[in-house]
Amino acid sequence: MTIFWRKITCPFCFKQFKASEVTFRCGNPRCKKEEDHVYAAARGLTSQSMGHVFASSKNGGLLNALAADTKATCGACGQETRKRLCPHCHFELSHDAGLIKDHAIAVIGARGTGKGHYIATLIHRLENELGAQFNFSLRMLGDETRSRFEEDYRTPLLRKGELLQPTQSAVIDSRIKSPMIFRLTLNQHRQAVNLSFFDSAGEDMQSLDVMATEARYICAAAGIIFLLDPLQIDSVRQQIAQSILPTRDFQADPVYIVERLRELFERQNSLRPTQKVKTPVAFVLSKVDTLFSIIDASSALRAAGEHFGHFNLADSQSVHTEIRNYLDSWMGAGFSSRVDSGFAHFHYCGVSSLGRMPTREGRVESLAPLRVEDPFFWLLCRLGLIDGRK
Ligand SMILES: Nc1nc2c(ncn2[C@@H]2O[C@H](COP(=O)(O)OP(=O)(O)OP(=O)(O)O)[C@@H](O)[C@H]2O)c(=O)[nH]1
Ligand SMILES: [Mg+2]
Ligand SMILES: [Zn+2]
Ligand SMILES: [Zn+2]
Numbered sequence: 060m061t062i063f064w065r066k067i068t069c070p071f072c073f074k075q076f077k078a079s080e081v082t083f084r085c086g087n088p089r090c091k092k093e094e095d096h097v098y099a100a101a102r103g104l105t106s107q108s109m110g111h112v113f114a115s116s117k118n119g120g121l122l123n124a125l126a127a128d129t130k131a132t133c134g135a136c137g138q139e140t141r142k143r144l145c146p147h148c149h150f151e152l153s154h155d156a157g158l159i160k161d162h163a164i165a166v167i168g169a170r171g172t173g174k175g176h177y178i179a180t181l182i183h184r185l186e187n188e189l190g191a192q193f194n195f196s197l198r199m200l201g202d203e204t205r206s207r208f209e210e211d212y213r214t215p216l217l218r219k220g221e222l223l224q225p226t227q228s229a230v231i232d233s234r235i236k237s238p239m240i241f242r243l244t245l246n247q248h249r250q251a252v253n254l255s256f257f258d259s260a261g262e263d264m265q266s267l268d269v270m271a272t273e274a275r276y277i278c279a280a281a282g283i284i285f286l287l288d289p290l291q292i293d294s295v296r297q298q299i300a301q302s303i304l305p306t307r308d309f310q311a312d313p314v315y316i317v318e319r320l321r322e323l324f325e326r327q328n329s330l331r332p333t334q335k336v337k338t339p340v341a342f343v344l345s346k347v348d349t350l351f352s353i354i355d356a357s358s359a360l361r362a363a364g365e366h367f368g369h370f371n372l373a374d375s376q377s378v379h380t381e382i383r384n385y386l387d388s389w390m391g392a393g394f395s396s397r398v399d400s401g402f403a404h405f406h407y408c409g410v411s412s413l414g415r416m417p418t419r420e421g422r423v424e425s426l427a428p429l430r431v432e433d434p435f436f437w438l439l440c441r442l443g444l445i446d447g448r449k
Contacts, residue, residue: 070150151203161254314393342408359377
């Protein structure tokens with residue numbers, strides 16, 4: 060019996076429940092299989108045959124609200140299981156959900172802004188160089204996260220040097236609605252948190268209704284990383300080599316998407332028109348490697364951010380101001396004024412996930428990510444997980 064200090068919020072359906080309410084799934088491959096209608100309905104799939112689901116028979120008496128089992132014995136086969144499920148959607152919870160804090164991070168932006176490549180290089184850097192620098196460790200939780208990150212991100216981009224495929228709409232690929240869950244252990248603060256990363260499909264950002272039904276995580280997130288593609292800004296397109304420009308996509312206009320995001324919060328969280336969104340949002344200019352020919356020689360965007368064991372506030376402030384000025388000069392003040400009036404906590408960042416243009420054949424010979432950690436560290440700083448220093 061374990062004492063759970065907090066209610067559990069499901070990282071898939073975002074409903075809250077007590078630890079004593081979780082159900083279990085039998086993991087014994089020889090036990091009976093059954094159609095899981097709850098699981099299928101939550102994902103919009105046709106029912107599939109899955110392991111037997113059952114409620115824990117014990118209850119914690121006086122401590123019922125707090126005490127619960129992290130394992131249970133299957134009534135059908137007698138084997139013990141530790142697969143705990145959300146009672147509402149049967150999402151498999153991490154083994155310690157309810158024992159440590161969970162933060163959801165939504166990575167959003169129009170089609171082709173670079174969200175997938177961003178997540179791949181950020182996670183890779185966090186697992187390697189940055190972990191050592193900051194005295195933390197990041198590891199994946201659960202087989203679903205491990206296989207998805209391996210198959211969809213690490214293998215194509217980091218092992219084979221191929222560009223990632225566009226992300227399919229959550230309407231077609233229900234996996235997009237599930238997070239990839241990582242455990243961040245901060246040795247300095249002796250603290251551990253679970254981070255659920257949601258990679259959205261740009262295609263789903265084109266309609267408020269799709270965002271509201273397929274991307275519910277946006278309004279429930281502890282932080283949002285909002286990618287903006289400079290190659291979709293008309294005045295940038297006029298200044299750089301035509302050969303590297305993607306097709307102009309008016310749906311990808313940053314102004315539209317930021318308006319839609321604001322409207323989503325008004326609708327889902329019943330925000331009044333004068334109230335600002337409280338969720339911290341990092342507005343991130345992606346692919347800054349393509350801008351080197353048009354930005355200042357002394358631009359802070361040309362160099363790596365120097366966060367040695369803490370979030371460098373002076374450096375991030377100068378990047379913030381610089382990006383805001385560039386956006387204003389390229390797009391007029393329409394974008395930044397919408398951000399100012401719509402969002403209480405925001406920060407501008409600039410990143411390059413690849414560090415250079417991919418080849419014409421769609422290959423990435425070697426990666427040289429630039430500043431990918433800035434937006435993530437800013438969010439961690441806002442969540443009180445790392446220190447910021449001048
Ligand atoms: N030069 C340069 N190009 C990049 C960079 N990151 C992404 N790209 C290009 O942008 C394209 C789209 O990137 P994705 O990461 O797939 O974009 P996405 O936001 O996930 O797009 P959807 O999945 O359709 O929503 C890639 O195929 C690359 O050609 C970068 O750092 N530098
Ligand atoms: Mg994608
Ligand atoms: Zn759920
Ligand atoms: Zn069983």
